[in-house]
Amino acid sequence: MRAIARLTLRQVRHERGRTVFVVLSIALAVLAVTLLASVGLGVLQTGEERFDRAGQDIWITADGVELTATGGIENPITDSHRLAADLERRDDVRTASPLAFHGVYVGTEPDDLELVTGLGVPNTHGDLSLERGTGFSEGDSHYANGTYDGPMSQEILIDPQTADRFDVDVGDTLYVGSSRSSATEREFEVVGISDAYSQFLGSSTVTMPLSELQTVTGTTGTDRATYVTVTTAEGANRAAVSESIQQSYPEYDVRTSEKQFESLLSEYLLVLASGATLVVLALIAGVALTVNTLVLVAVQQREELAALRAIGLSRGFLAGLVGGQGLTLGLIGGLLGLLATPVFAFGLDRVAARVVGFDDLLRTPPEVYVGGLVIAVGIGTLGAIVAGWRVARDARVDTLHV
Amino acid sequence: MARDSSPTENERPRVRPVSDSADRTAEPSSVAVRCDGVTHEYGTGSSGVGSTASRTVTALRDVSFKVATGDVVGLVGPSGSGKSTALHVIGGLLEPSDGTVDVLGTDLTALSETQRTRLRRDHIGFVFQQFHLLPALSARDNVALPLIERGVSRGERQRRAAELLEQVGLDDRMDHLPSELSGGEQQRVAIARALVADPEVVLADEPTGELDTGTGAQVLELLVDVADERTVLVATHDERAMAVTDRVLRLLDGEIRETGQFNE
Numbered sequence A: 001m002r003a004i005a006r007l008t009l010r011q012v013r014h015e016r017g018r019t020v021f022v023v024l025s026i027a028l029a030v031l032a033v034t035l036l037a038s039v040g041l042g043v044l045q046t047g048e049e050r051f052d053r054a055g056q057d058i059w060i061t062a063d064g065v066e067l068t069a070t071g072g073i074e075n076p077i078t079d080s081h082r083l084a085a086d087l088e089r090r091d092d093v094r095t096a097s098p099l100a101f102h103g104v105y106v107g108t109e110p111d112d113l114e115l116v117t118g119l120g121v122p123n124t125h126g127d128l129s130l131e132r133g134t135g136f137s138e139g140d141s142h143y144a145n146g147t148y149d150g151p152m153s154q155e156i157l158i159d160p161q162t163a164d165r166f167d168v169d170v171g172d173t174l175y176v177g178s179s180r181s182s183a184t185e186r187e188f189e190v191v192g193i194s195d196a197y198s199q200f201l202g203s204s205t206v207t208m209p210l211s212e213l214q215t216v217t218g219t220t221g222t223d224r225a226t227y228v229t230v231t232t233a234e235g236a237n238r239a240a241v242s243e244s245i246q247q248s249y250p251e252y253d254v255r256t257s258e259k260q261f262e263s264l265l266s267e268y269l270l271v272l273a274s275g276a277t278l279v280v281l282a283l284i285a286g287v288a289l290t291v292n293t294l295v296l297v298a299v300q301q302r303e304e305l306a307a308l309r310a311i312g313l314s315r316g317f318l319a320g321l322v323g324g325q326g327l328t329l330g331l332i333g334g335l336l337g338l339l340a341t342p343v344f345a346f347g348l349d350r351v352a353a354r355v356v357g358f359d360d361l362l363r364t365p366p367e368v369y370v371g372g373l374v375i376a377v378g379i380g381t382l383g384a385i386v387a388g389w390r391v392a393r394d395a396r397v398d399t400l401h402v
Numbered sequence B: 001m002a003r004d005s006s007p008t009e010n011e012r013p014r015v016r017p018v019s020d021s022a023d024r025t026a027e028p029s030s031v032a033v034r035c036d037g038v039t040h041e042y043g044t045g046s047s048g049v050g051s052t053a054s055r056t057v058t059a060l061r062d063v064s065f066k067v068a069t070g071d072v073v074g075l076v077g078p079s080g081s082g083k084s085t086a087l088h089v090i091g092g093l094l095e096p097s098d099g100t101v102d103v104l105g106t107d108l109t110a111l112s113e114t115q116r117t118r119l120r121r122d123h124i125g126f127v128f129q130q131f132h133l134l135p136a137l138s139a140r141d142n143v144a145l146p147l148i149e150r151g152v153s154r155g156e157r158q159r160r161a162a163e164l165l166e167q168v169g170l171d172d173r174m175d176h177l178p179s180e181l182s183g184g185e186q187q188r189v190a191i192a193r194a195l196v197a198d199p200e201v202v203l204a205d206e207p208t209g210e211l212d213t214g215t216g217a218q219v220l221e222l223l224v225d226v227a228d229e230r231t232v233l234v235a236t237h238d239e240r241a242m243a244v245t246d247r248v249l250r251l252l253d254g255e256i257r258e259t260g261q262f263n264e
Helices: A002-014 A016-054 A080-088 A160-166 A196-201 A210-217 A238-248 A257-266 A269-300 A302-310 A315-356 A366-394 B020-025 B083-090 B113-123 B139-148 B154-167 B183-195 B213-227 B239-244
Strands: A058-061 A093-109 A112-121 A155-158 A173-177 A187-193 A205-209 A227-232 A253-256 B015-018 B031-046 B054-068 B072-076 B098-103 B124-127 B201-205 B231-236 B247-252 B255-262
Touching (some): A002 A016, A002 B139, A016 A257, A016 A269, A016 A315, A016 A366, A058 A257, A080 A227, A093 A160, A093 A210, A112 A160, A112 A173, A112 A210, A173 A205, A253 A257, A269 A366, A302 A315, B054 B083, B054 B231, B054 B255, B072 B083, B083 B098, B113 B124, B124 B183, B154 B183, B183 B201, B231 B239
Parallel strands (some): A112 A205, B124 B201
Antiparallel strands (some): A058 A253, A093 A112, A093 A173, A093 A227, A173 A187, B015 B255, B031 B098
């Protein structure tokens, strides 16, 4: 075996151009797999973390909810406070809170406004970890049992990205409105910096009491919300509670947090399928190039190999001599791909953070590297098997000139 | 044996004819190779357009001869006369269609392919017209190849390969790749490779075919010289090569037409 390994390395080193070509193709195939796996794992873990951080067990919404980075979100639930109150009367529910998203214009100058995601939260969502500031000074007093005539706090929480974007800090004032013209009518004081909701949404976010967002956006009449979130009573089975609520409110979609996350993922199925297709194509290209190169070696050297067979070397030895090259190239390409993975993952992570707003979206746990190595060895092995088969077939002594 | 004889440019080798029957009946004291009624046919597929019948070409027809241990025998004849086929049958590379081939007391026709491979590995050395050296390996590594499956240690393989390369005059070219060697040097490497496992029988198939006249003669002399007391069969169409042989079998159309000894 050591002799075969040594001879294999000589062959690989001798054909440098060929080796570089195959190694790069395998490395690219491995890189495609590891990066997609990193993105996939990252999306899953990030999503789960965000849902966990939200601390809600059940999510109630209706059809048509779509989260976008610019806050273009429908709020399909009407009379959301009443729905939440109804739910809170159930024994198996501890809290129920409406939650609304709405695109709002924000800026420090009336003529310099930008569209960001506005998030309306009730009291139960006010327990946030703040980087700076004190948070909301009081609850959602403006709601006033549905009359919306209580005092407005005019307080707003912003994420660090928004703070940088508008160069504001705690104590500064921001204009907020549902349109450029209406924004100049309402000023909000920044009372805290927190990335809790921007991390959840992946975009710049301003957070204010729900009723004040509804007032700003003119949805108080219908009391619209995007979700009503539920925490279950202690000891209650969340799946069972979810099912029970669904039966009581068939007009809504009721999902546990896990199902809600899966539902969000399914909306990106086409993107995921496209990514998977690209990876499969990269794998096929890697396999094809490796196999083709090794088969060419087997064909080009068939007379030399047949001569070695004639002088008494076994078919297995010759297959190992060529097939070993497949394994070697697979290993080298795989290692190169794995070495490149953290570099490319870091770059892609930066790009993803800019585009979708999530930090650490790409996750590269050891399993990703193991998977990449398995792919590389798999490509090499497949190449080795095909090349070995060709050697066994072609390195026949009757191919020698007679 | 005529180990030291070599032809000059104007010297035509002469063969002293002996009768075929005499050769068959005169049993050498120790026979290294014996062919008895060997016939070999190649199938060549369809015999023509619209025909489904396969055509066969008879490369060897009822060939019988013996080679004594230590003899250097030339198989001579024009291209297509069957000399290479005879060599490959003796080496167990081809199975005869009919007849028996006995090498070192073993009937090759009774052996499996694996057994024939093992026999070649342990007892037969091959030299080919086109050298067939692995391009990525140095001269020394090419020579050492046949020893790998014999369980010889790497150090011993390298030592023996170096020894053989010294014998063929390539002690200063051991680490060169085949592409860095001339045709004559490559053939000398191939000769060293054929002998490194210390085979009793050496089969050389047109060993001078790719070389110019002068180099060819030198290589042939070297082969016979280095082979020492081994049995050597050389298939060649070069009449001058007969000068280094003890005996000549002249083939034509797959049949032995003349058997003789080189007469100085």
